[in-house]
Amino acid sequence: MVKFLPLKKAVAENLNNGDSVAFEGFTHLIPTAAAHEAIRQGFRDLTLIRMTPDLIYDQMIGMGMAKKIIFSYIGNPGVGLLRRARDSIENGFPRSIEIEEHSHAGMANAYEAGAAGLPCAVFRGYRGAGLANVNPNIKSVTCPFTGEVLAAVPSIRPDVTFIHAQKADRKGNVLVEGIIGIQKEAVLAARRAVVTVEEVVDNFDDLHPNLTVLPRWTIAAISVVPGGSHPSYAHGYYARDNAAYLEWDEIAADRGKFQAWMQANVIGKSAGDFAARVEHLRKAA
């Protein structure tokens, strides 16, 4: 049953060295505070799963925490490349990393199959695409009814998934709205799920019944971390900090600058610092 825990405890209880872990969020509701807590606790040999690895995986890879990444787009959208991830892939710094690359369709279908308890996902994909030649986990199956050859990929079943969401009620049910991305599938595909939320409300009685809700028994732990997805955003709470995404490009370009930034903004901070980071963005949301 779900527990309300301080983030430090929620991460310590649910993440282990060597785990496969998804910190999901498709541009929206990225669980930055949870990722930073994982960095502070210094986990090693993680398999990092995410459609759009983005800044938090650039940070974890740069800190040497990942042995493998499974992904479909390893960029800083609209800005450019993820420079710590590149340094790892191109130069083996700070350690070399195994990569398993898919398309968005491949990853989305694989999460959905994981949530559905299926061993693999079947879809019309990768036709003529080079990924099928370099990723042995992209195979094909023939439709038994039509004879059409379709792509098949193994389902994604993380040991643990972290997401950020807008609200939990007092019982621990969680509500997600706006760009809902892959959050629901990533939670239901995982063995354990940890959710950081902007706030806890008494109940969801006055909300529309079709909003995306993860029932409390699908979640291991909830931590209240206002601003916990900065520099990503929380629809209805605060806007995306696009300037921070632009700045990251410069910080991550230099190994020394990156380390200094991590010490000042992650290692030396706590989950409580996130609320202040989004104060000026709340006005714009």
Add this chain to the structure above:
Amino acid sequence: MSERGFTPNEMMTIAASRALKNDDVCFVGIGAPSAACNVARLTHAPDITLIYESGTIGTAPDVLPLSIGDGELSETAVTTVAVPEMFRYWLQGGRISIGFLGAAQLDKFGNINTTVIGDYFHPKTRLPGGGGAPEIATSSKEIYITMAQTRRGMVEKIDFFTSFGHGEGGDHRKRLGIETAGPTLLITDLAIWKPDPVTKEFTVVSLHPGVTRQQVQETCGWVVRFAEALDETPAPSDLELNTLRDLQARTKAAHEGTGKAKAA
């Protein structure tokens, strides 16, 4: 800025926007495609349906998004759906008329590389990768491509097939069981290109104002074919140019964090 009053990049974006129709359902990539699609929406195609892969359907952003998931895309959309639904029902389901893509490397058959420069396992440069593009390229009814011409970008042989265009040309798509049309239009900062009906090689059909054949060839890594009847692309109108510039000014201010705060 040239003495003509517009830049090659502005000409490219505006020429691309003109190719879009009011009833198109367009899967939009970030960058020049996003600018072109929104200029079309703000000028001649007000009812165009713009879809970003984050799940926003029928979005109408006031500023160009930095990412495919900026909040404004969801706030102004007709509806927002989960990512698996986006790729399963809407893209694979065959409901997208135009997939609009950019490229790091492109060959003359419209094959696109945004994955690596050099060998995949020992890359010289690791690029972001395909994201939604591998399936956008095969499931959208048609593909439009836009990119600025350089010899590094437009190459005889791409290093990696991120998205399949016409493969080796001819009926290569059909032979792989792909039923959609693939790349039907390439718009660069110098010219408009269309595939030859038989060989599928991109052929220049229109030069932008003031551009010479020689300039097109010098900035392209393969031997360029020109159509017999070569058009000149009409210069941007004041409306088109002002719409694009206003959009970009709003975008720049917003992304630097100095944009107008929306009414609280």
